[in-house]
Amino acid sequence: MSGHSNDRPPSHAVTLEWPGDRTRTVAVREDETVLDGAERADIALPFGCRTGACGTCTGRLLAVDGAEPEPDSGDAEGHGIETAIAYPRPPRALKDRHLSDGYVLLCIASPRADCRIAVGSSVHTELVDNPWK
Amino acid sequence: MSDADTESAGDESAHEHQSDTAHDHEHHHEGPGYATPQAAIEEGEREKLAYVMSLYVGTDVDASDFVAVVDLDPNSDTYCEIVDRIEMPERGDELHHFGWNACSSSCHMEGLERRHLIVPGQRSSRIHVIDAKDRRNPELETVIEPEEVFEYDLSAPHTVHCIPDGEILISMLGDADGELPGGFLELNEDFEIEGRWEPPGEIEMNYDYWYQPRQNVMVSTEWAAPKTYYPGFDLDDVEAGNYGRRLHFWDWESGTVEQTIDLGEEGLIPLEVRFLHTPESTHGFVGTALSSNMFHFWYDGGANDGDGAYRAEKVIDFESREHPDWEMPVPGLTTDILISMDDRYLFGSNWLHGEVWMYDISDPSNPRRADSLSVGGTFGDVQEVQGRELNAGPQMIQLSLDGERLYWTTSLFSSWDDQFYPEEGEQGSVMLKADVDPRNGRLELDEDFLVDWGECPDGPARAHEIRWPDGDCTSDVWQ
Numbered sequence: 001m002s003g004h005s006n007d008r009p010p011s012h013a014v015t016l017e018w019p020g021d022r023t024r025t026v027a028v029r030e031d032e033t034v035l036d037g038a039e040r041a042d043i044a045l046p047f048g049c050r051t052g053a054c055g056t057c058t059g060r061l062l063a064v065d066g067a068e069p070e071p072d073s074g075d076a077e078g079h080g081i082e083t084a085i086a087y088p089r090p091p092r093a094l095k096d097r098h099l100s101d102g103y104v105l106l107c108i109a110s111p112r113a114d115c116r117i118a119v120g121s122s123v124h125t126e127l128v129d130n131p132w133k
Numbered sequence: 134m135s136d137a138d139t140e141s142a143g144d145e146s147a148h149e150h151q152s153d154t155a156h157d158h159e160h161h162h163e164g165p166g167y168a169t170p171q172a173a174i175e176e177g178e179r180e181k182l183a184y185v186m187s188l189y190v191g192t193d194v195d196a197s198d199f200v201a202v203v204d205l206d207p208n209s210d211t212y213c214e215i216v217d218r219i220e221m222p223e224r225g226d227e228l229h230h231f232g233w234n235a236c237s238s239s240c241h242m243e244g245l246e247r248r249h250l251i252v253p254g255q256r257s258s259r260i261h262v263i264d265a266k267d268r269r270n271p272e273l274e275t276v277i278e279p280e281e282v283f284e285y286d287l288s289a290p291h292t293v294h295c296i297p298d299g300e301i302l303i304s305m306l307g308d309a310d311g312e313l314p315g316g317f318l319e320l321n322e323d324f325e326i327e328g329r330w331e332p333p334g335e336i337e338m339n340y341d342y343w344y345q346p347r348q349n350v351m352v353s354t355e356w357a358a359p360k361t362y363y364p365g366f367d368l369d370d371v372e373a374g375n376y377g378r379r380l381h382f383w384d385w386e387s388g389t390v391e392q393t394i395d396l397g398e399e400g401l402i403p404l405e406v407r408f409l410h411t412p413e414s415t416h417g418f419v420g421t422a423l424s425s426n427m428f429h430f431w432y433d434g435g436a437n438d439g440d441g442a443y444r445a446e447k448v449i450d451f452e453s454r455e456h457p458d459w460e461m462p463v464p465g466l467t468t469d470i471l472i473s474m475d476d477r478y479l480f481g482s483n484w485l486h487g488e489v490w491m492y493d494i495s496d497p498s499n500p501r502r503a504d505s506l507s508v509g510g511t512f513g514d515v516q517e518v519q520g521r522e523l524n525a526g527p528q529m530i531q532l533s534l535d536g537e538r539l540y541w542t543t544s545l546f547s548s549w550d551d552q553f554y555p556e557e558g559e560q561g562s563v564m565l566k567a568d569v570d571p572r573n574g575r576l577e578l579d580e581d582f583l584v585d586w587g588e589c590p591d592g593p594a595r596a597h598e599i600r601w602p603d604g605d606c607t608s609d610v611w612q
Binding site: 046047048049051054055056058089093094125128130131133 | 190191192193195224225226227256257258279283288307309310311312359360363364365366367368458459460461462463464547548551552553555558
């Protein structure tokens with residue numbers, strides 16, 4: 001649940017979902033990244049550059065504030081990315097098609113709403129296919 | 134090299150005596166390394182240890198990347214085992230290529246030792262310095278944090294070579310945001326950032342480089358912007374011109390680009406680049422990975438109406454192959470090459486096909502296929518060694534100084550591995566070996582040799598570049 005006190009920036013409940021049943025919900029402040037928040041809770045997520053260039057930390061936004069994304073919406077707004085995530089710098093590792101599909105760079109993404117995000121190393125492997133196979 | 138050295142080469146005892154005399158009077162070899170490439174062959178002992186870049190980045194293993202120390206002594210009880218691991222202080226580095234603080238190019242620097250390994254994180258832009266005074270148990274000494282690197286508007290460190298005066302030069306593939314241009318970062322003898330080596334704006338893309346100081350030349354290659362290659366290989370980026378295809382020839386002293394050669398459609402993604410070892414030579418080779426060709430380059434004094442220029446010509450073409458499970462022909466993906474210390478053979482790997490090969494380059498304009506091994510990868514005849522499945526093709530290669538043993542690992546780059554060989558992340562990489570008969574140009578897989586990164590204590594790891602403790606075919610340069 002989103003909340004804030006007088007001396008701290010607001011935080012949001014970010015639920016991390018791994019393949020299988022494992023989930024963890026972490027309170028992530030608006031002035032920190034999802035990766036930072038997870039690390040504070042001793043949760044090891046994949047990451048690399050920490051500047052939004054490499055995509056190793058990629059997660060996929062599943063839902064915002066408990067609302068499921070509209071199927072086949074075809075744009076980022078359908079996933080609520082703009083309401084759920086703020087970036088201090090451009091997510092350079094992601095192409096437009098990745099943004100439309102709800103992919104998020106957790107090393108630079110700060111939450112703006114409670115949300116659920118698919119995480120784990122299998123997510124970044126979805127960004128590219130074997131082009132010849 | 135003096136004439137005396139050349140003339141005495143056929144007689145070993147006379148050669149030792151005369152070359153020592155030549156050193157004392159003409160070469161003053163007092164620093165690290167070897168006086169000549171031939172001296173490296175003669176004086177370098179058989180490799181008993183290997184340092185291998187080992188990585189967990191991009192997996193769910195909660196551990197940092199590490200430098201593996203591998204026992205290569207067949208008489209040791211721990212032969213083919215990882216006997217030490219130097220763990221990096223942070224996760225997420227993607228250890229990739231690395232190099233020494235000093236090599237044979239510093240052989241005039243009295244007191245300078247080949248002692249410190251410079252180990253960059255390709256993704257993190259963190260640069261580690263490892264003290265390898267104790268060759269079997271090296272220790273992390275210093276770390277240059279990414280923020281210090283970003284201050285010079287550079288990121289994504291790749292190739293490490295030492296400069297003859299004790300400094301260190303690292304090719305950097307991007308700016309601080311992971312965009313272009315890249316450049317070169319110089320470290321001083323105390324492993325502090327000295328600054329940017331080249332004036333800004335000399336190049337856009339960067340990757341590997343090699344220098345040939347006697348010819349006052351450096352050559353550099355092109356991969357892509359980090360933001361392009363980091364997440365994986367996207368064919369759209371090739372069509373958009375986001376991948377490189379050019380060679381840059383630099384004035385080594387001034388650090389400026391003198392000439393750029395566009396290799397064209399047959400030269401897409403020029404990666405590893407090597408000059409011949411003899412310091413007299415202007416000949417070299419570059420593997421263009423995506424086009425899967427080898428280019429020979431050399432200085433042509435008659436070019437440009439007699440002003441002279443470097444020229445490059447495709448000399449080996451590895452054809453794509455049809456595979457029933459693939460929609461399109463599979464390119465070889467020639468991701469690594471090296472030249473034997475005697476400058477006689479070019480070795481290389483076709484990572485996607487699953488092949489290592491050796492070409493006779495005694496006539497560098499006309500390489501002649503000597504032998505190859507079909508092992509691992511998409512088409513390899515050998516798909517397991519000692520019952521261990523080879524989940525990928527040969528990738529980074531390293532050759533013994535005497536040219537008689539070729540070793541390789543199987544990981545290219547974590548995100549590209551996931552794309553083409555997804556099992557490698559789950560099972561880890563392997564290191565394999567072939568025995569080489571340089572006299573007869575033959576390769577034979579040594580099935581008694583297997584190092585398995587699938588058995589690392591924290592979980593299966595990938596393995597990338599290989600170095601020997603006292604110089605190797607991709608580390609040393611001669612003045």
